[in-house]
Amino acid sequence: MTKPITVALAGNPNSGKTTLFNALTGARQHVGNYPGVTVEKKEGLHVTPAGESINIVDLPGTYSLTAYSVEEVVARDYLVQERPDVVVNIVDASNLERNLYLTTQFLELGVPMVVALNMMDVAEDRGITIQASRLAELLGVPVVPIVARSNKGTAELMATALTQAGKDWNPLHISYGEDLDGVLFSMEKHIAEQGFLARLYPPRWLAVKYLENDSQIRERGAKESAAISADLDRWVQEATAHLQKTMETYPEAIIADHRYGYIKSLLRQEVITRKYDADRLYASDRIDKVLTNRFLGPLIMLAVLLGLYKFTFTYSELPVAWLEGFFGWLREVVGGLLPDGYLKSMLVSGIIDGVGGVLGFVPLIMFMFFGIAILEDSGYLARVAFMMDRIFRMFGLHGSSVMAYIVSGGIAGGCAVPGVMATRTLRSERERLATLLTVSFMNCGAKLPVLALLTGVFFANNQAQIMFLLTLLAWGVALLVAKLYRVTILRGESTPFVMELPPYRLPTFRGLLIHTWERTWQYVKKAGTVILAISILLWAMMTFPGLPASEQERIDALRQEVLTSYPAEVVQEATDEAVAAAELSPEAEELLANLDALDRQEAEKTLEYSAAGRAGRALEQVSWLAGFDWRTNIALVGGFAAKEVVVSTLGTAYSLGEVDPEATQSLAQTLAEDPNWNPVMAFALIVFVMFYAPCFVTVVCIARESGSWKWGFFAMGFNTVFAFGFAVVVYQIGMALGLGG
Amino acid sequence: MPRIMMRQMKRGQTGVITAVKVGGELGRRVRDMGLVPGTQITVQGRAPLYDPVALRVMDGTLTLRNNEADHIEVEVSEAREGRQS
Structure with a gap:
């Protein structure tokens, strides 16, 4: 069998690239990373009607092939190094001119291509008619009209792509005007003669990149041959000086102008006809008049975010209850089947409770992601960035930071891991660092179970409002800390904001489902592996080494003492299972209560003497300032691994502390009845969980994205100290005001 | 026909870019997005805090900050102030 053909999908953001990718590959997708960077690499398999399998690579969406962003560098490195058999360049017919800018750069690179x-359909609605055959003729590559949303034309597209696959690279030469064409010719000749980087780039393309002052290419060139690179630099300097003197402009500006000039001249040759005035307001613009209106816009934005909360919390209630019921039932069944002992304890308290505690929140997270997917796919999130930029700038950030914050949980329920990665779209090192160091303050999907549990128990009457308040608090803290960073350790200028507001689109159900599924699956995968392992580890920490012999003897003696202090018939009555609780004599009841208290004491002592208990106790020396007892400390230490572990650990800690392992009393009830817990302590814990050290996965990402472990450790240390200070203030003031109840 | 900086343009006003007086990263980004001399733009609106500005460029909508619009010189045909639909 021959190697399957590889087709690279490339195009502008918002051109429908993801929709086409989904349409072509269906569920046969694989998400990974490009080597060395964290830009997502999506690959999938497409099977043609003839049964041929085609490997499809979804390149990151870019506007250009300069080195402006990591996405652009990744896209072009893939093209020149991996050499896909053919590129499918997807362009938005309703915004053809701007989209063809990238197309032109692919043509200049010379890669075999289909447009x-x-x-x-959108173009048609706007009264724009495009002669595809004429455009194909002028571009010199096939052009296939499609509607990716409804899968129209995709079969023909793939058939056409196969005809182009494996053709020779054939770079297009555009004239960049008399000022540059001369010097370009000399540079190109020199590059070709020396065979400079010939295995990767066409000579003229390389010369153009030198003129464009492309940092990545120049670095690569200097590494290949410092001498040739210096020769090229001399030409570039000469041309730059000349342009500066005569026209006050830069070579890269002239190059861009000529590219657009080339596109305009193509479109004028009977390619595009318009029924209406180009200035006509589209439906999208009319929607924007309301949604980004000075007064209505922010109000609607607030309402949309609040609505997302209501949607998530209200509609997920039922499935959450089902899952809780299921795990409660499972606990009972497993508990009933197995004899008492370590295996039963591990299964019930380690595995079922741990996994159940996390999976129980899957419906909530799914609903949340579904809501976010609607906002993203409809184009509304870009408007949020547009409206928020002025505010973000005040904190030394960029409007695009909003994406990273939102993905991290700015609309509660994200994850700081993709959030940290989303900061890659930010160009300025300082804004990027300030963003990626503070995104973990947001209420990510893993913190949600903790927050939902605590607010559900202690603030049940206005849970939705409190959760909303917590989101505002997260934003406030993240922005203020970002500002603090930007005026201290990350001082400096701000970077360009220029960004597209994509037209509003009705999201496709399929797209929403894929989106929701991908993210929920990420969460479940984490829950299923890392969490399970940690749950068992923690169970072991909480079970071993067990009570010291002296302690065990003491409790046994006490138990014996209680039993002998009552007459034999009372003991007989109390231990006789045939006698119903209501019919017991007062003496028997008293005896049972005494024995109960002893059992509780024994269980509690066991945990206290365990490895985890000792650590928790040691930390209690400090943590009492915020009202945290050793059980909470154990849970918080577990939360370093992943925030949702706080819930499962609390569950494990409390069920182990209980007498009867068969009792399926939910954790919520346990906390509500525990005298150590009160609303003030719960709130202090909420604050601590929100702001203390990010989970280790996030810390790894921070270290990798910032290029230094220094920042990973910095985030861990700074956040923990900050969160603890905050929690202490909340607890001390709350208790002084007598709010502890 | 007067030439003004983009920041001074009113909502609904149309003009043709005559110069983009900035290099480096900002210049590159501005040009990549289609803001080059000869391109017609219309100010579509501003964010609630008057910044950034939203522009109709070719067939799409772009946004940029006022201090970035300061580098873009525009030839305006007429002052169609506050045109509302």
């Missing part, structure tokens, strides 16, 4: 003219 997919997407959103023909």
